[in-house]
Amino acid sequence: MSVAGLGASRAGTLRRPSAGGPGTAGGSARPTKPRTGWKSLVALLVVAGITVWSAIAVGVDFGALIENANNASNTLIQLVQPDYSFFPQTVPALVETVQMAIIGTAVSVIIALPISFWASRATNPNSVALGIVRFVMNVVRSVPDLLYASLFVTVIGTGALSGVFALVLFNLGIMVKLISEALDGLDRGGQEASLATGATWFKANRQAMLPEVAPTYISQTIYVLELNIRASTVIGLVGAGGLGMLIDKVRTFYQYHYLSLIIFEILVIIVLLELLSSFARKRLIK
Amino acid sequence: MNDPHSTPETSGAGIRFEHVDVTYPNGYRGLKNVNLQIAPGEMVAVVGLSGAGKSTLVRTINGLVPITSGQITVGEFGLHGLRGARLRQLRSEVGMVFQSFNLAKRTTVLNNVLMGRLHHTSAWRTLLAAWKKDDVELAMQALERVEIVQKAYANASELSGGQQQRVAIARALAQKPKVILADEPTASLDPPTSHVVMRDLQRINTELGITVVVNLHFLDLARRYGQRLVGLRSGEIVYDGQGADADESVFESIYGRSLTAEDVLPETTAELS
Ligand SMILES: Nc1ncnc2c1ncn2[C@@H]1O[C@H](COP(=O)(O)OP(=O)(O)OP(=O)(O)O)[C@@H](O)[C@H]1O
Ligand SMILES: [Mg+2]
Numbered sequence: 001m002s003v004a005g006l007g008a009s010r011a012g013t014l015r016r017p018s019a020g021g022p023g024t025a026g027g028s029a030r031p032t033k034p035r036t037g038w039k040s041l042v043a044l045l046v047v048a049g050i051t052v053w054s055a056i057a058v059g060v061d062f063g064a065l066i067e068n069a070n071n072a073s074n075t076l077i078q079l080v081q082p083d084y085s086f087f088p089q090t091v092p093a094l095v096e097t098v099q100m101a102i103i104g105t106a107v108s109v110i111i112a113l114p115i116s117f118w119a120s121r122a123t124n125p126n127s128v129a130l131g132i133v134r135f136v137m138n139v140v141r142s143v144p145d146l147l148y149a150s151l152f153v154t155v156i157g158t159g160a161l162s163g164v165f166a167l168v169l170f171n172l173g174i175m176v177k178l179i180s181e182a183l184d185g186l187d188r189g190g191q192e193a194s195l196a197t198g199a200t201w202f203k204a205n206r207q208a209m210l211p212e213v214a215p216t217y218i219s220q221t222i223y224v225l226e227l228n229i230r231a232s233t234v235i236g237l238v239g240a241g242g243l244g245m246l247i248d249k250v251r252t253f254y255q256y257h258y259l260s261l262i263i264f265e266i267l268v269i270i271v272l273l274e275l276l277s278s279f280a281r282k283r284l285i286k
Numbered sequence: 287m288n289d290p291h292s293t294p295e296t297s298g299a300g301i302r303f304e305h306v307d308v309t310y311p312n313g314y315r316g317l318k319n320v321n322l323q324i325a326p327g328e329m330v331a332v333v334g335l336s337g338a339g340k341s342t343l344v345r346t347i348n349g350l351v352p353i354t355s356g357q358i359t360v361g362e363f364g365l366h367g368l369r370g371a372r373l374r375q376l377r378s379e380v381g382m383v384f385q386s387f388n389l390a391k392r393t394t395v396l397n398n399v400l401m402g403r404l405h406h407t408s409a410w411r412t413l414l415a416a417w418k419k420d421d422v423e424l425a426m427q428a429l430e431r432v433e434i435v436q437k438a439y440a441n442a443s444e445l446s447g448g449q450q451q452r453v454a455i456a457r458a459l460a461q462k463p464k465v466i467l468a469d470e471p472t473a474s475l476d477p478p479t480s481h482v483v484m485r486d487l488q489r490i491n492t493e494l495g496i497t498v499v500v501n502l503h504f505l506d507l508a509r510r511y512g513q514r515l516v517g518l519r520s521g522e523i524v525y526d527g528q529g530a531d532a533d534e535s536v537f538e539s540i541y542g543r544s545l546t547a548e549d550v551l552p553e554t555t556a557e558l559s
Contacts, residue, residue, distance in 0.1 A: 014539055015524050190390030190398070193454070196348055197461055198378030199404035203412045207401050211393035 078256035097242035101228035104167025116179035141173030149235035160241030222277035298327035298497035299361035299464035306356035316342035331512025378405035381458025402460030448479035
């Protein structure tokens with residue numbers, strides 16, 4: 001221990017810094033600006049290029065749109081005149097759609113919670129496990145809901161059960177992404193303090209991160225429920241139960257009066273859910 | 287052994303730094319050949335400019351920052367290479383108070399204090415929040431000691447800065463620690479509140495015999511509450527002695543300039559003492 005003689009007469013001891021001395025702390029040379037500008041430019045060009053290429057490939061044809069207008073106007077007139085007498089016949093399918101959405105949401109959000117903690121950099125220090133779960137979840141998310149539905153209809157058969165399975169997988173992808181990203185963005189002070197008390201990561205995450213992410217978790221659950229009302233009608237088109245199957249039936253017979261009633265019903269449910277969710281959000285974030 | 291109540295009332299552990307070096311992953315040397323010995327039950331204030339390495343120093347003591355070479359001994363634990371269950375065991379005996387309080391804001395004050403009991407609580411109990419009665423009692427007593435028990439069921443976000451920091455101190459106390467580390471615990475607080483928090487720490491030191499290491503920005507707070515003053519500069523210890531003995535030349539060696547009015551906390555202590 002090197003003790004310098006600067007304060008020799010005192011009880012306290014001044015120790016001499018070994019190298020540099022005063023003025024070397026931190027340094028004062030300006031750093032050169034990292035050259036990242038060209039990266040943004042390249043990214044912009046790539047995005048623009050892809051957009052133009054897509055438009056050409058899809059063959060955006062405004063002429064055809066106008067030609068078909070006559071044909072479409074007939075359909076549209078029927079669509080704005082829903083046939084309310086059809087309502088009683090839609091009730092079972094309507095109930096089934098809502099049930100599918102609720103079950104699909106409930107099952108998926110329960111499974112999604114632990115996976116989200118596994119998939120967030122903020123709550124999982126093991127980068128290998130993190131990489132694996134993220135890769136799997138990316139695959140799960142990249143499959144469209146309609147494809148899941150077709151798959152389960154093929155394997156299990158037509159009906160609501162296939163729909164629920166499809167929704168669960170579809171939701172899992174969304175929910176894990178939303179919640180793990182919410183975890184990434186949280187203040188980690190409580191977690192750091194918990195770890196500093198000798199807690200394991202599991203305990204620190206449970207005690208300090210779960211309460212912080214809870215409001216987001218609940219509001220995203222409501223969001224997923226909303227998505228599911230919509231999604232469950234669409235997947236019904238391929239035979240996975242609910243209003244979608246009914247839509248498929250009336251559409252085949254060109255019963256647009258009926259179709260518009262169904263669309264109207266979906267709209268009402270979505271608006272109701274929207275009100276519920278904004279109410280819930282207000283209660284949560286006080 | 288897991289029952290905190292079978293052990294006698296806590297008392298301090300000694301801390302010893304031997305040729306400690308810390309090199310951060312980016313190559314920056316946070317600590318250079320630090321040698322320091324802190325006796326059980328001592329209260330030490332660490333001062334230095336921003337970037338001098340104060341946080342690095344205290345964070346090595348509970349392994350939040352790993353040391354590159356040398357050895358730190360805390361009680362019976364050697365910090366070098368300490369990992370896993372042994373590291374958690376050491377951490378359970380060392381409380382930490384942070385500059386930004388580090389509370390979970392969306393849960394109750396009591397839940398924050400109970401974090402101090404996590405090490406002694408099983409994973410299942412933690413998951414289900416099924417706390418043992420004894421642990422809740424311990425948390426309540428810790429809150430009483432910092433005189434904030436009436437807020438036990440309030441949300442942490444509803445508290446003022448000073449109250450939040452006292453909750454953080456209660457959390458450290460709930461660990462029944464042998465050492466409390468405080469990293470600029472008053473930097474986010476106004477002067478009167480700073481004194482309240484510092485006196486809490488001092489009381490804990492004298493009444494419970496817990497060793498306290500506290501980083502401080504203001505020299506006068508350090509002189510007033512630390513029996514002993516350690517001056518850091520560019521990762522090296524440049525002063526180690528009694529706070530009362532630290533004069534102008536000591537100040538210059540730590541801060542590289544002479545004392546100005548900005549270095550002392552505005553005088554607000556009259557009504558508090
Ligand atoms: N994780 C890290 N990686 C690289 N360098 C770091 C890291 N943490 C701190 N440093 C550097 O180490 C030096 C000391 O930092 P430290 O936080 O210990 O200083 P401090 O004395 O606590 O300063 P302050 O008063 O600002 O809190 C600083 O120059 C800082 O830039
Ligand atoms: Mg610091």
